Amino acid sequence: MSISEDKIKQLKEMAKSVRRNLLKAIYEGKMGHPGGSLSATDILVYLYFSKLQIFPEDPSRKDREIFILSKGHAASALYAVLAARGFFSKDLLKIFGKINSSLQVHPDMTKVPGVEISTGALGMGLSVCVGMALASRMDGSKSRVYVLIGDGEMQSGQVWEASICAPHYKLDNLVAILDYNKIQLLGPVSQIMGIEPVAEKWKARGWEVIEIDGHNMSEIDEALEKTEEVKGKPSIIIAHTIKGKGVSFMENTARWHGGAPTEEEVKRALEELKD
């Protein structure tokens, strides 16, 4: 069953609000990663508001589904989504990146309800999900494990190790989503350390590969639905995204990989993201 127009509208509104909140958090914290947080926002909003079986009032409930933000640099987006979903108060976003804060610039699972594993040292999340998917299967659970990885991360060896491990164990309860915004800290991924052909690489390693526009809610919906029919192998959704999506001057540039906007800049950004 495809997603309704109403639901899409609702999710789009939510994504806009999450974008505003994450930018405010980064502005307050004077540090963060706006580019990769904005590129991941629509995927996160879809997962948390239309997909994951999760329980904000009991975050560790045994039958929950798991999402891991392997690209921990997009923490501001994850926090804004978790707050909107009721894991903690939105007021908390004001302490993002500040001393004594539970909201570290990269998520710390011991400090934040809803964060399944601490990430930020890139390249590690997919392996963790392999372990979780194996444990889940061992327990006879039907719960699925989702992980968002970055394209910069795809350069790391551990991702490749995990990419042969998940098909080896036929983990059809594992879904990876690649936030393919094509820009990393110092410039275009293709110039720094090219990863193409991405789809072929994952296919050759035994994954079901689906390519989508990572800002299109109905494509995200359709792709995730499709992964549920895949048997005997893991799935990866290659989500083509735009770094800095939603804020004109932050789009498609490495300039906004990391750092915080000035007061003037955040005003402009919030103006663009008005309802």
Add this chain to the structure above:
Amino acid sequence: MGVCEQNMIGVAAGFARMGKIPFTSTFGVFASRRVCDQVSMLIAYPHLNVKVVGAYSGIVSGNNGATHQANEDVAIMRVMPGMVVIDPADEIEMAQAVKAIVEYNGPVYLRLTRDEWPLVSPPNYQFRIGKACIVREGKDVTLIGSGMMVSQCMEAAKILAQEGIESKVINMSTMKPIDVEIIIKVAKETKAIVTSENHNIIGGLGSAVAEVIGENYPVVMKRVGIKDIFGECGTNEELLDKYRISPKHIVKAVREVIKKRH
């Protein structure tokens, strides 16, 4: 899990987060050097209940040479906040240590050798994390060893006894958290300590003991260990001799500390 140690540590973290008690098993060099960041960030930082096991610890690595000699694993693991580091002395202690770390909820590094070493644990021995064991009584000097070096300390104690020097021998199998109490006690009693480790003398048992006596009750001490150099191939006996961690080198160190003691 294949030659994918980074992935293995991640998988273990995932298992632990789901309530399992994973043991990862590989050579000590890979468990420490290769996956240092993974162990630190995925296990120590979130304080997950993973037991990292490293075999072929130290210089005695089945004639595989420097590539397989984990002479820095204790140092690497010891600096990770919250990590427990255990180097059992013999198979009796190993069996008990495995049970104890299953009971303990938190990250542990367990160091193994793959060869047989003499038994040193007393009858009715009961291993406890963080508790050292006196395996030989003596009043003249204290030998503190970990892992297979405890048996080398016992050998050294025999030689010293023939010279009329009675050594107290301590099995410091848990190097973190270290048994501070017993170190201060033996420092007061014998006023001379020799540590022996199958590890670089930097960052391992000798350093840990020196930290305790330096801050609490300074006495003369000497560290027997690998002198900050890489190893090579050879039989265990040849390696212990060449890298100066055999019983005769412990004996030499004891003579030196006794001479220096006031």
